Amino acid sequence: MTEENAAPPEETDQETVEEVDLGPMAYGVPVTESFGQTVLHPTPDQLIETATALQQDGFCMVIDVTVVDYLTHPGRTDLPSAVTPQRFEVVVALINHQQSTRIRLRVQAGNEQPTVPSLFDLFPGTEAMEREAWDLFGVTFTDHPDHSRILLPDDWEGHPLRKDHGMGDIPVQFSTTVGNR
């Protein structure tokens, strides 16, 4: 951690400015294409700004909010060079009804304690989806009105869709159960 931080950041910045091609941009963020669908790559800080711009452009509905945990993935090849891959990726799907187009946002949310701003104020329909993402992946959505578990019980420990969450941990004890007779 300290060693990585100690590396001079000026050098990498200069490289970015001079050599690394940021690739195509849309709405101020890197854009790629995946199977005919546009994918934007905002940072968590840019998410609200991008979503607002998209909403003003006619993307009237957030269809889906989900998370992918890339812990054991061999390595993503479909990210633009300007984006640093991180363990958790929040995926937001938006739809434009008037032009019948879709845009997907892939937000690199962090490695240890993933946090992204909630889209609730822009799209209230994300309420349940963000709760589900928190419940199953432990991604924090700041300013969410009811940031609680939705599918699992309130006293559940851990976030089961994370790749490092153990499976089959709960012992089943049918054989030791004493019957009534």
Place this chain on the structure above:
Amino acid sequence: MTSDDLTLALGDPERVHRREQSAVLRVNESDAEALTGDPENPEDDHRMILNMGPQHPSTHGVLRLMLEMEGETVLRSKPVIGYLHTGMEKTAEGLTYLQGPTNVTRMDYAAPLFSELAFSLTVEKLLGIEVPPRATWIRMLMCELNRISSHLLFQATNGMDLGAVSMMIYGWREREEVLRFFEKVTGLRMNHNYIRPGGVAADLHDGWRQDVRELLDMLPARLEEYDTLLTNQPIFQERLQGVGVLNPAEALALSATGPILRSTGYSWDLRRHAPYMFYDQVDFDVVVGTWGDCFDRYAIRQNEIRESLRIIEQILDLMPEGDYRVQNKKVTPPPRARIDESMEALIHHFKIFTEGFHVPQGEAYVAVESPRGELGCYIVSDGSPKPYRMHIRGPSFVNLQTLPHLMEGGLIADGVAVISSVDPIMGEVDR
């Protein structure tokens, strides 16, 4: 979609701004208790928190609602879900792409073929394969029949929830006829695992046209009976009209899709506005409502059955001859007879059923119009034979968010009508 639709949806800012947080927000149980006031105070005395479900005959499974009531009026409500959660998205990560449909088909158990379809289309997109035309037409035929059976189930339960108990029997009776056809084609009444990556599991049986024709002949007359029994009946209309009203802006804001969005007069149907499969080659109408109330949602489903019958009628004429699955030995298992003759076939068979087929790295999202709205499937592949991540965007799950909105200010008895008209399938809500 015309620009009028959008004006209708976004043109009334006052209604948009009436969307205050409390109506959308599901209140915490502890918060709700604090907000209901002091039981000793006579002024607060009439307000109470009522628990409804998860065991309740009209909650369609294990839906639980926390209701804040003043007398018989519902003020705020909060759906509490998760009672059927079995971690199916986690399960999917342990199943190969060929086994995947067996898992997703158990999500929306009233319309299982749509989950299989969304999954298969996503895998095919990642693989970059195109299924033969006959496979696509079979998928369309089966899905439209499934839409009918799902809406018939809605008519049955909706009738029963409102006291038209005989409707329960009629709806199930007709649904059973459709399921009988499914059983002939797929071997199972439900949870078919029929639509698979690469095509469908088996070709249609001999005489399928006759079976479909019989359904097409039977159903319109039965729908007329429903109209007599329910649609034109004053008591039924009184129970539903003006109950649980939603406007287009609210429906869009809450990400509602399917009949709920269309009931507000907003025309949006993926089959029409973002055609997949061969829906651009068939002629059908998108049924929309006017008032966005429970009656519109009922009537939309009733008429969508008729539109599906129209589509099936055309499919009967358009169904081509040909293969029912793609002849790609890496994806579809070889025919049984080939295994005895060909070493290659045996190897492919063995590979597909032990290791599974590899899907190139990438991520894709495909959506289909299920009877409840947009059913999407998002798959991330890491190049292995199992999905790295599989996510289903369940329309029931998202549509359930409209419940607090629809029930606010209504009577508790209307709440039952509202739950019924949202038509949530808890298997898909909880996944």
